[in-house]
Amino acid sequence: MTTQEVLNTFQKYVIQNYTRYPIVLTRGEGSSVWDADGRRYLDFFPGWGCNLLGHCPKPVVEAVQKQVVELIHVPNTWYTEQQGQWAKMLSERSFGGMAFFCNSGTEANEAAIKLVRMHTPPERYKIITFQSGFHGRTMGSVTATAQPKYHDGIQPLLPGFTYVPYNDLQAVKTAIDNETAGIMLEPVQGEGGIRIPSVEFLQGVRKVCDENNLLLVFDEVQSGCGRTGNWFAYQHFGVTPDIMTLSKCICGGIAGAAMLAKREIAPSLRAGMHAATFGGNPIAAAAGIATIKMIEQEKLLDRAKQLAVLFRTRFNKLAEELEIIQDVRVLGMMIGIDLSIDGAPFVKACMERGLLINCTHGHVIRLLPAMTMSDDEANEGIDILCDVLKNNPE
Numbered sequence: 001m002t003t004q005e006v007l008n009t010f011q012k013y014v015i016q017n018y019t020r021y022p023i024v025l026t027r028g029e030g031s032s033v034w035d036a037d038g039r040r041y042l043d044f045f046p047g048w049g050c051n052l053l054g055h056c057p058k059p060v061v062e063a064v065q066k067q068v069v070e071l072i073h074v075p076n077t078w079y080t081e082q083q084g085q086w087a088k089m090l091s092e093r094s095f096g097g098m099a100f101f102c103n104s105g106t107e108a109n110e111a112a113i114k115l116v117r118m119h120t121p122p123e124r125y126k127i128i129t130f131q132s133g134f135h136g137r138t139m140g141s142v143t144a145t146a147q148p149k150y151h152d153g154i155q156p157l158l159p160g161f162t163y164v165p166y167n168d169l170q171a172v173k174t175a176i177d178n179e180t181a182g183i184m185l186e187p188v189q190g191e192g193g194i195r196i197p198s199v200e201f202l203q204g205v206r207k208v209c210d211e212n213n214l215l216l217v218f219d220e221v222q223s224g225c226g227r228t229g230n231w232f233a234y235q236h237f238g239v240t241p242d243i244m245t246l247s248k249c250i251c252g253g254i255a256g257a258a259m260l261a262k263r264e265i266a267p268s269l270r271a272g273m274h275a276a277t278f279g280g281n282p283i284a285a286a287a288g289i290a291t292i293k294m295i296e297q298e299k300l301l302d303r304a305k306q307l308a309v310l311f312r313t314r315f316n317k318l319a320e321e322l323e324i325i326q327d328v329r330v331l332g333m334m335i336g337i338d339l340s341i342d343g344a345p346f347v348k349a350c351m352e353r354g355l356l357i358n359c360t361h362g363h364v365i366r367l368l369p370a371m372t373m374s375d376d377e378a379n380e381g382i383d384i385l386c387d388v389l390k391n392n393p394e
């Protein structure tokens with residue numbers, strides 16, 4: 001099929017709920033993807049954060065190939081070695097909790113919302129969430145997402161959410177009442193513009209939870225599983241959540257998600273009260289295990305930290321030259337360049353020059369690069385982006 005034929009098929013048969021660029025991707029390897037006409041793009045936003053190991057990482061491909069001929073899917077009425085092993089590996093690298101598996105970030109957050117309500121007395125059901133946060137698109141998660149633009153036309157929302165400004169501890173304290181059950185936040189806001197909170201804020205939220213007997217939920221769907229150069233972003237702040245949600249890159253690009261809960265809380269998700277048919281299936285579990293092993297065997301957490309220095313140094317230098325850059329925020333492979341103007345034209349200009357990036361919140365250039373990229377690849381893309389930012393396409 002030609003590019004135009006694929007576009008025509010979409011136009012006729014696929015619901016138009018995404019804004020898509022007129023490019024048909026056919027192949028990916030590492031930090032490169034190729035379109036149907038054979039053009040290569042350097043991908044600084046691979047898989048919308050799912051491809052932290054790059055496109056088609058070999059150990060994950062091999063693990064899936066091996067698994068797919070043995071057992072593709074069995075329901076959670078049976079045990080599989082892979083699911084148990086995957087849970088153990090995630091638990092040992094985080095806070096020693098127990099896992100519930102599902103398939104997407106929003107599903108993991110729905111599980112967390114239910115667990116918060118189930119673990120606390122019925123009169124306490126409210127969850128405090130944060131402005132500019134993002135937790136997904138199903139009704140619970142989208143209600144937790146304190147951004148009115150995502151609520152337009154779908155009200156009434158789920159009752160019981162209170163929104164407060166991010167990084168504002170006093171606002172959190174003020175929002176707590178007798179009905180509050182928990183606090184849910186991203187330890188680094190992704191969609192909200194790569195916003196990194198202060199250590200005092202996150203530690204303060206933990207203290208407030210302890211003092212008021214509230215559950216603390218960290219949504220690490222975007223920041224988790226090595227993205228920030230630690231296994232989980234919360235590990236940068238010396239704060240441990242009670243519940244954590246993961247998805248995006250945890251299976252090296254295969255769909256998969258998990259909610260981890262502390263041992264004393266996990267049993268509140270009683271048998272029969274929650275489920276996901278495909279959750280923790282053998283393919284996702286095999287990919288999840290291979291992802292963790294690859295990160296460790298190839299020392300990729302250290303590599304993410306090294307690459308972060310490269311990106312930070314170059315963008316800070318650019319910020320000295322360009323007035324349109326308000327701030328540069330980097331934590332591992334979460335990179336935000338906060339502009340004083342609309343970022344969309346820069347995304348388009350980079351794409352025309354063979355570099356894929358993202359803009360979030362209207363004015364923050366967001367990069368979620370693969371931790372496997374070489375310095376040459378990083379510099380190649382940074383050169384293009386710097387050039388595009390210097391020659392404002394508008």
Ligand SMILES: Cc1ncc(COP(=O)(O)O)c(C=O)c1O
Nearest residue numbers: 104105106134135136190221222
């Ligand atoms: C922090 C965070 N939570 C939840 C989600 C929703 O994940 P999914 O699209 O897999 O449902 C996202 C997606 O971007 C996210 O960044």
